[in-house]
Amino acid sequence: MKFSKTYEPNQYEPDVYALWEKSGAFKPSDDPKKDPYTIVMPPPNANGNLHIGHGLTIALEDILTRYYRLKGKDAWYVPGADHAGFETWVVYERKLEAEGKTRFDYSRDDLYNQVWSFVHEQRGNMELQLRALGASCDWDSLTFTLDPKVIDTVYSTFQKLWKDKLIYRGEKLVNYCTKHQTAFADIEVTHKEEQGKLWQIAYPLVNPVNDITEVVVSTTRPETLFGDTAVAVNPNDKRYEALVGSLVELPLTDRQIPIIADEHADMEFGTGVVKITPAHDYDDFEVGQRHNLEKITVIGNDGKMTKETGFNYEGLTVEQARTKALEALKTQGLLRGEENITHSVGHCYKCGTTIEPLLKEQWFVNVEPLAKRAIEVLKAGKIKFHPANKKQVLIHYLENIKDWNISRQIPWGIPIPAFQNVDDPTDWIFDTRVKETEITVNGKTYKRDNDTFDTWFSSGQWPYITTSEHPNHFPTSVMETGADLLFQWVGRMIMLSLYITDDIPFKDVYMHGMVLDEKGQKMSKSKGNVINPIEIVSKYGSDALRLGLIASRSAGVNQAFSTSKVMASRNLCNKVWNISRLVQDIVDNNPTDNDEVEIRNLGEDWICEQINQTNKQLGKLMENYRFAEAGDLIYDLIWNKYADWFVETEKLWKNTNLLKSTLEQLLKMLHPFAPFVTETIWQTLSWTDGMLIKESWPELYEYDQDKADQYTELTEIITNIRSHYQNIPGANNYPIAFHDDPLMYDNQLLIQHLTKSPCVPKINAEDAAGLHLAIHNHNIYIQIPKNIHDKYKANLEDHILKMGQEIITLEKRLESPNYVTKAPKELVEETRRTLADKKALLEKAKAELELI
């Protein structure tokens, strides 16, 4: 294979990926001598397409995996596919709707089978896309969230929780979406501030007490009045003391309900009297429990009024019932006023329908004991968080956690393995024969619970399920996922893992922020601003997407996608490609008969120093998950150091073996960040064997520090000369002269080459003429005639002024006795040295100005 002029990613990426996959490079070795390094991929939706957020996820996880693989760890990146219970169900239900059907036209088992085939028709897309992104994951270990091993574990966990009395079936209020007809966990509800109205409604007393004939309640939900079973006042409220125990007429009905005393009633709010609707309000439910009140459901699963509301209202929507009730109350003179208020209303995160708190019998996990252990572990610092503050946020959440409703009323999910005695509704048993709708146990008939598990109940067990066949890979090394999943997923994984395995699920947590569109707005289909990662890949290459995504992005922070960063990254790939092309060319034209790597010139010591520094620095950055800085660092090494200086220098020296060796090191260090281009180069270079992905991380070079420093000095001299050549028109036609300067003498050719000077002669002190450059302690002259000094003179004056200011600053610092006594000695010393240097330079420059 030969190097083309520009790197065309599409031409190589699929083949390179296939090569890796075929070679088994993604598989863990399970070599006991190697440290395991494990990342479990947050499973993408099996039947969906990847979005740009997945691009970031894969980039981060794969960078880590490849880095530690090169570092010699037994790296294992475990892919997954999510049945995405609710998400997929919503898509499928829409399809049913388009066909004029509803879920009620089929049995649960039918629906499950239908969705199963639907998902499997779509499946595979996502997996191809993961390959396009370069994910070096072990495909043989892919787990689908409905695989038997997942279901088995979920069932045994459920059973254990049940046995430990941490699971209970309870009739409680649940967050219910009346469109999707399913319940949600608290954290799945989206709360929005909304403009609403607060109505005052009079409830007449059955028997007036003293002069009081009625109480007035305030409500934002008058239609729930049909479900009222009490009105409450605060026990300390003197105004209503005498009324407690009396009955009021419930308007629009023929019922009478009691006035009770409960702390829940806020004396400051409105009239201090509150209606109690235990079946439709969380607080009222609690009040109802305390006072043993009846719970009357007046809104059904379909969001319509139930028959409890009487035939005038039955079948109306909530909105209709509200309007109608208000009219009726007005007619009866019981509506006492209305005001505008802003309040927070829960919505379905998928369709935006207002969430109704409805009374349901569901399975709940008593999470408090689980949370307690998680808190202990977190407080003990057993799991490190990036960003660090997420740990505190999670602890705070866990400290206030409420029971977790794990029942969902959608057919697409893991069936709950529980059966109810048909003759005794309180008799529930655990049984995994979920394919049967009815079973017989001990002569009794049991009916299946038709609900399925909340997806997060299974996902929450993901780390130990997916690693079960390579147990030495658990606990996993790091859980990398979106910051929005802190409670929903990360918290639950920690709790369930401690409960089931007695161990943490992962040692580190890294949370990334959202990828926003270029304007910094959240991407959404409805806004039409969604960026498809695969399109970016085909346009700029997979490596460019990866590098572009990690650039300037820090943990937990939402950040805009930047095409310019992707382009800069593509350019880097092209740069490395062309560096390799040139090195290959030099190698071809300057063959060697051995592999000995020798350092023969200052620039070679210098590049070894630079590579070593980057190598060490990268290690630190990777340990701390500082991807953006790591990317910058390697970019800087390749572009600003290797290409701009070392390669230019080697055009003269052509140290073949060192060029080979240093290029290999560069490729290895860049590989985690840009796997495709580096592997493609590796496959193209004439002297490399095998595959880059299987190589090991480079060792440090041995080099001469003094020589490296001398080269650094040379780069400064050269830059300075170039600057003068550029700034003084015509100056570049004149030689650079020096006298009594070994560094210049030894590097005449190099300086000439890099400055494109006509020549670099050594002269005698008495012949010194032209511009005297004040660079360190060198005596360098650009031999230009006096008549083109003018421009330089202005520059020099400027320079002198600036130096003068710097000197004043330094002097002030040193004059302060506090600085001299309190600051570290080395720092003070350094300041002194700098000051001395600056002063010397200033004198030189001044003298020079005299000459002009």
Add this chain to the structure above:
RNA sequence: GGGCGGUUAGCUCAGUUGGCUAGAGCGCGUCUUUGACGUAGACGAGGUCAUAGGUUCGAAUCCUAUACCGCCCACCA
């Protein structure tokens, strides 16, 4: 109501225990077809680090307050 984050160059953002002249990419200006790369090379311009105080020898960095912008959590009917 509680909590968390942000404010640094024209734009998007880095800046990890306080310490060289505050950095990058893009953009901008001038120059350059040098034996790989114009997806390039060379040189350069551009910042009172939101504001006001404080701590310190020294603050973009720590503390306090203010302003503006985000996000999360919460049952105020």
